[in-house]
Amino acid sequence: MISPEVKSKYQLVVGLEVHAQLHTETKIFSGDSNSFGDSPNTNVSVISLGHPGVMPKLNRKAVEYAIRMGLACNCQISEYQFFDRKNYFYPDLPKGYQITQDKTPICVGGEVPVYYGDGIHSKVVLNRIHLEEDAGKSIHLDGEKDTLIDLNRAGVPLIEIVTEPVIHTAEEAGAFLAEVRRIVRYLGICDGNMEEGSLRCDANVSVRPVDSAELGKKVELKNMNSIKSVIRAIEHEMERQIDLIEDGEEILSETRTFDVNTGRSSGMRTKEELNDYRYFPEPDLSPIHVTEAWLHEIRDTQPTLPSEFREKFQTDFGLSLYDAEVLTDRKELAYFFDSFCEKTTNYKAAANWTMGPIKSYLNEHGKEIDELEIGVSRLAEVIDLVDQNVVSFSAASQQLLPYLFKHPHVQAKEAAHALNIIQESDSDSIQPMIDEVLAANPDKVKAYQNGKKGLIGMFMGELMKKTQGKVDPKVANKLLRDSLEL
Ligand code: ADP
Ligand code: MG
Numbered sequence: 001m002i003s004p005e006v007k008s009k010y011q012l013v014v015g016l017e018v019h020a021q022l023h024t025e026t027k028i029f030s031g032d033s034n035s036f037g038d039s040p041n042t043n044v045s046v047i048s049l050g051h052p053g054v055m056p057k058l059n060r061k062a063v064e065y066a067i068r069m070g071l072a073c074n075c076q077i078s079e080y081q082f083f084d085r086k087n088y089f090y091p092d093l094p095k096g097y098q099i100t101q102d103k104t105p106i107c108v109g110g111e112v113p114v115y116y117g118d119g120i121h122s123k124v125v126l127n128r129i130h131l132e133e134d135a136g137k138s139i140h141l142d143g144e145k146d147t148l149i150d151l152n153r154a155g156v157p158l159i160e161i162v163t164e165p166v167i168h169t170a171e172e173a174g175a176f177l178a179e180v181r182r183i184v185r186y187l188g189i190c191d192g193n194m195e196e197g198s199l200r201c202d203a204n205v206s207v208r209p210v211d212s213a214e215l216g217k218k219v220e221l222k223n224m225n226s227i228k229s230v231i232r233a234i235e236h237e238m239e240r241q242i243d244l245i246e247d248g249e250e251i252l253s254e255t256r257t258f259d260v261n262t263g264r265s266s267g268m269r270t271k272e273e274l275n276d277y278r279y280f281p282e283p284d285l286s287p288i289h290v291t292e293a294w295l296h297e298i299r300d301t302q303p304t305l306p307s308e309f310r311e312k313f314q315t316d317f318g319l320s321l322y323d324a325e326v327l328t329d330r331k332e333l334a335y336f337f338d339s340f341c342e343k344t345t346n347y348k349a350a351a352n353w354t355m356g357p358i359k360s361y362l363n364e365h366g367k368e369i370d371e372l373e374i375g376v377s378r379l380a381e382v383i384d385l386v387d388q389n390v391v392s393f394s395a396a397s398q399q400l401l402p403y404l405f406k407h408p409h410v411q412a413k414e415a416a417h418a419l420n421i422i423q424e425s426d427s428d429s430i431q432p433m434i435d436e437v438l439a440a441n442p443d444k445v446k447a448y449q450n451g452k453k454g455l456i457g458m459f460m461g462e463l464m465k466k467t468q469g470k471v472d473p474k475v476a477n478k479l480l481r482d483s484l485e486l
Pocket of ligand 1: 013014015016017162163164165166204205206215216217218
């Protein structure tokens with residue numbers, strides 16, 4: 001472990017490269033199906049197999065999705081682009097090259113807003129987003145000496161999102177990744193599933209003395225399949241590098257892999273062993289032209305982004321950043337809450353109901369928000385009943401809501417009647433019950449009148465017991481005090 005004093009002499013610098021598989025029907029250069037989990041090597045035409053003489057044909061949807069991501073991140077969209085071949089040999093790359101965009105990425109610059117820690121806000125600046133094809137998958141099974149190859153993934157469209165080296169804590173890197181995942185999910189262009197590899201992240205990590213203007217030598221971390229492991233791997237790598245520098249050793253420019261089980265990393269290859277990819281323009285594909293008209297069409301049909309919902313929930317609905325973040329974490333939840341707020345003006349109550357009783361109900365029943373049987377209008381009726389003191393909050397959350405989950409077509413007021421939880425707020429009917437409570441406790445009444453004002457709680461308790469909690473506490477409290485005055 002490194003002491004905080006030593007740590008404070010260094011600044012962490014991280015740049016991320018995030019690959020997102022685009023959720024298109026077919027692959028980027030062929031009509032092969034792009035679906036995850038099919039039997040190995042079933043979605044492989046001669047194009048995916050890289051047979052000589054076959055011609056790639058560009059999937060327009062993949063280009064549209066990349067543009068959507070670029071617009072969401074405020075990138076500049078390149079009007080003209082071409083593809084490049086990146087040449088290298090690997091068993092899961094049958095063509096011997098990957099088709100990618102080296103010189104003319106589809107999106108240039110841009111930024112992603114992130115929030116982390118106690119309301120820290122930063123913008124992670126992007127270098128580029130480019131389109132490329134995925135390689136196949138090499139599978140190493142335990143006890144199996146041969147490597148298995150599944151080419152279903154070969155030719156699946158990817159975007160690679162490359163940040164500038166501007167991230168300075170592991171937590172910020174995690175927040176960036178979470179926001180990228182949210183954006184692709186809101187856009188509906190990628191399912192964002194890191195475990196299945198539809199979203200993958202490589203982290204470039206270096207450290208430098210805080211007063212240094214130059215960047216340190218970077219190490220690239222690969223193969224992390226959750227946000228948590230990216231955070232852990234970066235933290236571990238930062239400490240490893242500081243340790244080496246403190247011991248007077250050199251940092252090697254290398255690629256390392258992080259093992260979540262041991263919490264350690266090990267070297268895969270050093271920069272010197274890296275290939276020279278001999279990029280050159282792909283001759284079999286014509287350049288892409290993104291016309292103004294197409295760009296407009298895409299812009300006009302962009303869905304709402306998480307940052308837009310966050311902003312709306314704070315500005316229009318007066319929620320805290322924390323509430324807005326929780327409610328926008330999932331697209332389905334954000335849309336649900338947004339439509340909830342069309343039915344009520346008590347936004348804070350809507351937020352509390354959503355994050356409290358509704359969420360617990362969903363968790364308990366293993367349901368997603370879009371599987372909720374009850375409609376938002378019905379939920380708004382519940383808020384109204386509580387706001388108008390017709391039903392107490394506790395009766396509403398403990399009895400009314402569970403009842404409505406089971407009987408979503410019954411009106412909230414009717415349900416409250418059926419459950420017999422309508423509060424008594426009419427003084428004429430509460431007064432006789434108060435009189436009874438006071439008559440049953442003459443000593444306590446005397447004590448109250450002699451100054452033990454704290455007894456009011458006891459009287460309220462008795463009254464609630466007598467009425468099964470069905471009197472409006474505000475009205476009852478006032479009546480009680482009046483009745484106790486001499
Ligand atoms: P390479 O030429 O090795 O591919 P690039 O300049 O293309 O490096 O950058 C690849 C990624 O590494 C980018 O995300 C970038 O922000 C990040 N990066 C570059 N230099 C550093 C550094 N010194 N420390 C941390 N990250 C870096
Ligand atoms: Mg590079």
